[in-house]
Amino acid sequence: MSYLALARKWRPKKFNDIVGQEHVVQALTNALNSEKMHHAYLFSGTRGIGKTTIARILAKAFNCQEGMSADICEKCENCLGVDEGRFVDLIEVDAASKTKVDDTRELLDNVQFAPTTSEYKIYLIDEVHMLSKHSFNALLKTLEEPPPHVRFFLATTDPQKLPITVLSRCLQFNLKRISPKLILERIKFICNEEKIKFEDIALAKIARAADGSLRDALSLLDQSIAYSASNLTDTNITSMLGSVDKKYIHQIMISIVNNDASELIKTIDNIGQYFPNYENLLIDLAEIFQRLAILNLTQEPFENNQFEYDLSEYDNSFDSEEIQLNYQIALMGRRDLDLAPSHKVGFEMCLLRMIAFKPHSSDETDKKDQTIKSKENVFEKDPKSTVNVDSTEKNNKKTSSFKDSISIKSEKIIWSELVDELDINGATKTLADNCSFDRKEGDTFYIILDKKSSSYYSKERESNLSQALSNFFKKTIVIKINAGDVKRETPNQEKIREKNEKRDEAILGLQIDPKIKEIENAFSGASLDSDSIKLKNEKIE
Incomplete structure (x- = not known):
């Protein structure tokens, strides 16, 4: 007797034998037992999950000589005929080889004839998405209103290619991948x-x-x-x-745990002798980190027969942050494999990233904090510390030099510095910040208010500013404020310019920073978002 492939020998012959498609089986079983059957069914899903098999079982249920039922007898001539591929009222059509409209018309010409030996004539069209546009158009009317003795079973791996007019005429079942x-x-x-x-x-x-x-x-x-x-x-x-022995995966994980790049490279070289599928290796590593993440958070181990790797040697070697980072690196590494000079190089760089981007441990952070605190304590204990003395002297010199340099007799007035020294706030301070110094004639200051900010002016604020200047110079000062185009920067414009200069400097520093470059290279397509960069103490909107 000739050998029969296992996929054919063990093909399910009744609904109870179907694996992993309970949602479809339940719907069809209930419909059959209540005899409320549709005239057109569409089964969609990936290859090898039971589309054609369910259609054949459904054909047996329709035409079983014991009567329409989900419990097929499997003994009558009709049931046996379907199983053996000789049932004349089940017409199986391979749409991939019969795509032309003439083939469809020839098929439909026979629809009007009654079934030969059973109650229903069933058309099973496999890979129906391969039909041409004209073939679908020819099929539409018959598919919508077939003769009472005709049923259509359609199967496809790509339902998106089917016209919406076909989908709307069928009862659709989406079969899922089997776990x-x-x-x-x-x-x-x-x-x-x-x-x-x-x-x-x-x-x-x-x-x-x-x-x-x-x-x-x-x-x-x-x-x-x-x-x-x-x-x-x-x-x-x-x-x-063509898989790689799991001992090599274990060696890779140990190298990552120990931050041992040289041992990692040796292991990858040893794996390369077997010409492995590097994408599958990254899938294995990603699955390991996924299970480590669950184990880390739930403390519930997996069944050994469902997972071939023993996680006990490194389940406490990664913190949650590092597990999530390494999982993401493995996923991104799969995406970038085809962009690398070779798959081996891409795999190698992906694993080196897991070592290079390893987060600092809490011990290292504590040591850095202790070092910073110890330095601060030294400065606090030593009042003669060079840093403290220099900074204090610098501030004192700045204050004293400004007060010494400016007086009512000075011809050169630095308005922005003068405004900072005045005892003003609120709306009066806003007015002063939007003015620029024009000239001084005796005890009279001529000030220009930026015309864009003319709404800040009022007699009361002008009087408050004049009084503040008089108090500063210990002499009565009169100010004349006129709105117009400013020739010199106002204090407000100066602050905006300095802020923008600092921000541009910060952006440039980040753009040339080696760590930022590493991240951009590691995650292809990533780039620095300059709009998200904020200066220290700057309000984030």
């Missing part, structure tokens, strides 16, 4: 039934490699049986899948 746990349980059951020796960790690797597709898992299982002579060990499956 590795359910795939593992299914292939374990099959291995036991087929009397194949296996290790749990080996089957777990197959379940993960299947990427949510049970058919892919069974195809990999077939390949594994042939490769390992029906002895599915961890070593055999790792070799067949």
Whole structure:
């Protein structure tokens, strides 16, 4: 007897055998038992998750000789005919090979004829999104109002390509990817039934490699049986899948824990001898950090048969911040692999980032804080400290030099400094800040108010400013304020200019900062947002 592939041999034949699509099975079961069936069904989802299989089982349920029911007898001629692919009233069409409108018209010409041996004639159109626009247009009317004896089952991996007019005429079921746990349980059951020796960790690797597709898992299982002579060990499956031995992943994690870049490079060189898939390695590392994050926050370990790596050696070696950072670096590293000179170089740089961007430990921070405090204590204990003396002398010199340099007899008045020395506040201070000094004639000051700020002027504020100047110079001072274009900077304009100069200097300093450059290179497309930079003590809006 010829060998039958496991994916075909163990294809589900009734609804109870369907794995991981309970939401679809429940809806169809309830509809069948209540005999409230739609005339057109659309099954969508990725490959190998049961679209065509569910459609065939549904075809058996419609035409079972025991009557329409979710409990298929599997003994009648109609049920057996569907299983063996010889049921004449189930017309399966591969839309990928029959895309032309003439093919669709030929198909629809036979719709009017009654079924041969059963109650319903069922058209199962696989990969329906491959039909041409004209084919869809030809199908629309029949799909909306088919003859009573006709049912349409459509299957597609890309429902976005279907016209909305087709989607609106069908009852749509979105099939989901099957979890590795359910795939593992299914292939374990099959291995036991087929009397194949296996290790749990080996089957777990197959379940993960299947990427949510049970058919892919069974195809990999077939390949594994042939490769390992029906002895599915961890070593055999790792070799067949082209995976890297988990000891190398362990060595990488230890190198990251110890900040040992040289040992990390050696490990990557050793891995390179096996020509691995570096993207899969980053997926493994990302999964490790994801599980470390959950373990760090919940303290609940994972089941060993669902995860092949032992986290016990480094579950306390990373804090939450570093785990999150390394997880993000692994994800970004996957995205940037194709941009690197080679995948090995991209993988290497990604892991070096995990060491380079390692957050400072609390011990290191405490040591820095203690060093700063010790320096502050030295200055406090030593009143003759050079720093304190210099800063005090500098402030004293600034104050005394300004008071010595300015008097009522001075021809050169620095208005911004004079305003800061006056005993004024509120609206009077605002008025002074928006004025510039023009000239002085005897005891009279001529001041120009910026015309853009003319609304700040009032007789009362002018009088308050005149009184403040008189108190400062200990002599009666008269001021004349006229609104107009200022020739010199007002104190307010001077403050704005100095602030902008400091901000531009800060932005330039950050743009050339090596650490900022490293971050921009590490995260492709990232750039410094100059609008977000605020000076110290500046109000954040």
